[in-house]
Amino acid sequence: MSDPDPSRPATRTGPLAEEAAVVAAAARGDRSAFTQLMEHYQGACYGLAWRLLGDPDLAADATQDAFVHAYDHIRAYRGGVFRSWLLRITANASYDILRRSQRRPTTALPEPEEGEADIADPRAVNPVAESARAELYRALDAALRLLPEDQRVAVVLCDVYGMDYQEVAESIQSPIGTVKSRIHRGRLRLRVLLADQRELFEG
Amino acid sequence: MTTRAHPDPERLAALAGADPDALSDRELIAHLADCAACDGQVRDLRVLRTALAELPDLVPSRPLRLLPPVAEPRPAAGWRITFRRAFAPLAVAGMVLVLVGGVGATGALGPADAGAFLQRLQFAAPAAPAAPAATEAATGQPEETAADAGMAPDELASPEGSRGQTGAMATDTPRAADASAVPGESVAEAIGGSDTGRGGGLAMIEDRAGWILAALAGIGLLALAVVLRRSAVPIDRGSSGR
Numbered sequence: 001m002s003d004p005d006p007s008r009p010a011t012r013t014g015p016l017a018e019e020a021a022v023v024a025a026a027a028r029g030d031r032s033a034f035t036q037l038m039e040h041y042q043g044a045c046y047g048l049a050w051r052l053l054g055d056p057d058l059a060a061d062a063t064q065d066a067f068v069h070a071y072d073h074i075r076a077y078r079g080g081v082f083r084s085w086l087l088r089i090t091a092n093a094s095y096d097i098l099r100r101s102q103r104r105p106t107t108a109l110p111e112p113e114e115g116e117a118d119i120a121d122p123r124a125v126n127p128v129a130e131s132a133r134a135e136l137y138r139a140l141d142a143a144l145r146l147l148p149e150d151q152r153v154a155v156v157l158c159d160v161y162g163m164d165y166q167e168v169a170e171s172i173q174s175p176i177g178t179v180k181s182r183i184h185r186g187r188l189r190l191r192v193l194l195a196d197q198r199e200l201f202e203g
Numbered sequence: 204m205t206t207r208a209h210p211d212p213e214r215l216a217a218l219a220g221a222d223p224d225a226l227s228d229r230e231l232i233a234h235l236a237d238c239a240a241c242d243g244q245v246r247d248l249r250v251l252r253t254a255l256a257e258l259p260d261l262v263p264s265r266p267l268r269l270l271p272p273v274a275e276p277r278p279a280a281g282w283r284i285t286f287r288r289a290f291a292p293l294a295v296a297g298m299v300l301v302l303v304g305g306v307g308a309t310g311a312l313g314p315a316d317a318g319a320f321l322q323r324l325q326f327a328a329p330a331a332p333a334a335p336a337a338t339e340a341a342t343g344q345p346e347e348t349a350a351d352a353g354m355a356p357d358e359l360a361s362p363e364g365s366r367g368q369t370g371a372m373a374t375d376t377p378r379a380a381d382a383s384a385v386p387g388e389s390v391a392e393a394i395g396g397s398d399t400g401r402g403g404g405l406a407m408i409e410d411r412a413g414w415i416l417a418a419l420a421g422i423g424l425l426a427l428a429v430v431l432r433r434s435a436v437p438i439d440r441g442s443s444g445r
Contacts, residue, residue, distance in 0.1 A: 013260050031270055038269040043260035046267070056264030063263060068271045137258055159220070159255040184216035187248050194251065201250050 013044045015083065023082050027074050034074065038067050041083060045090040051156045052094040054145055058101070065093040087161050091171040095153065136200040143193040151186030158183050209241055210234055219248030293428035300421025307414030 016022055016037065025033035045066055049059035066089045077085055144152055144160075157168045158179075169179045194200075210231050217225035218235075225231060235242045408415070 011259055012257065035269045038267075042263055042267055042269070046263040047259070047261035050261055051258075060263055060265050060267060064267055067267070067269060071271050133257075136254060140254055140258055155255070159252050160258050162256065180217065180222070181213065183220065184213040187216040187219065187251065188212050190255075191244070191247050191251055201254060 013041055013083065015081075016040045019082055023074070023077065027077060034071060037082070037086075038070070041086050042067075044083060045086060048087055048090050048156070048161055049094045051141065051144060051160065052091065052153055053098060058097055059094070062094040062097050063090060065096070066090040069093060084162070088163070088167060088171060091157055091161070091163070095172055098149070098153070132200065139194060139197050139200055140190075143190050146193055147186050147189055151182045151189065154179055154182035155186035155190065159187070209238065212244070215241055215245050216248055219245050219252060290428050290432045293424050293431065297421045297424030297426075297428060300417050300424060302421070304414045304416070304418025304421055308411045308418055 019037075022033045022036055026037055042063065045063045046059055049062035049066070050056060053059050053062060066086065069089050069092075070086055073089075144156065147155065153172055154168055157163045157171060158165070163171070165176050165179050165183075168183070169176045172179070174182075214225055214228065214231055218228075218231060235245060
């Protein structure tokens with residue numbers, strides 16, 4: 001997994017001001033409105049793609065694909081949280097790239113014992129980090145990258161980006177039971193991986 | 204402290220994620236109330252989930268193109284839009300006129316008309332000594348005689364018989380019927396090879412001039428519709444169209 005570049009952490013993107021009106025304008029064909037939306041959410045989309053793919057170039061490609069798909073289908077957008085709609089598209093685009101690149105499965109990773117987490121050089125994920133919170137984020141991203149791919153995808157979609165089981169199942173085209181199991185096993189493994197950095201969670 | 208076996212860790216992870224099945228699992232909830240280890244694990248997992256949900260967005264590694272590379276459609280001028288919108292009604296009107304005019308001009312609207320025309324050809328056949336070459340040249344087929352047609356000379360020569368078979372045609376187009384009733388006239392003459400036949404052909408054309416004009420007008424409308432269609436750029440249906 002390569003670094004995001006630039007790796008300056010951004011905050012979690014909230015809704016755009018007057019978002020409903022901007023989305024409606026974009027759906028009517030207003031290109032500047034669409035540009036405004038994509039500019040606002042590109043960090044969220046890229047972050048998701050990067051966490052799913054682990055490669056900055058592939059993540060940028062997936063984000064770009066997602067924008068094209070969103071442009072083609074924004075007229076079909078039927079309300080709800082626009083960020084979630086866009087993230088679902090990004091997840092699908094990322095997963096398509098993941099499948100095409102045939103980088104699965106990464107099941108050879110041994111199950112780490114409690115306290116033996118190997119979180120190599122957190123700066124590889126977020127080199128510019130000054131606060132304890134940023135340190136926690138680096139550790140989380142580093143731990144995520146150590147998960148088997150199927151678990152990482154499920155945990156990222158569900159726990160990081162707030163998708164429900166059904167949405168995750170549709171994104172990765174797997175049964176809900178499989179999705180649940182991957183999420184639960186991923187959480188358990190993350191806990192083990194981060195066991196010796198418990199102090200980060202207390203800050 | 205409970206003596207029961209610890210639940211499957213995946214059930215604890217499900218509970219930490221507020222999975223409805225796990226939340227409604229009374230046995231699991233009861234176990235947590237008695238088992239500090241399992242309860243601590245669930246609390247750790249909840250803290251982990253909270254932290255995961257706070258992971259920040261990332262700045263893309265390279266500038267992203269926010270819009271697909273779509274060429275801006277040329278704005279359609281008002282008159283072009285009007286022309287384009289006129290295409291469909293013009294085309295439909297043209298097709299209707301061509302169809303109706305064509306059918307009317309060929310006599311298909313009235314079976315008797317076609318019968319009269321054939322009858323005229325058959326009358327002309329028996330005494331056409333010098334006509335075969337001309338007939339073939341004119342019709343593309345060898346001359347057909349009355350005998351070939353299986354008709355008696357008397358019957359052929361009878362004006363009543365002719366009228367009886369031509370029916371409405373004989374009434375509607377007396378000049379054409381008269382011209383076709385001349386015995387011994389060749390097919391070539393009947394269709395305009397002689398002065399008399401030429402008069403009959405002209406009469407037929409005159410009779411059907413309305414239909415022919417309608418068909419020609421329809422062709423003209425179709426041509427106009429095609430020209431208008433080509434002169435108008437596609438209507439801009441919104442810049443998001445791809």
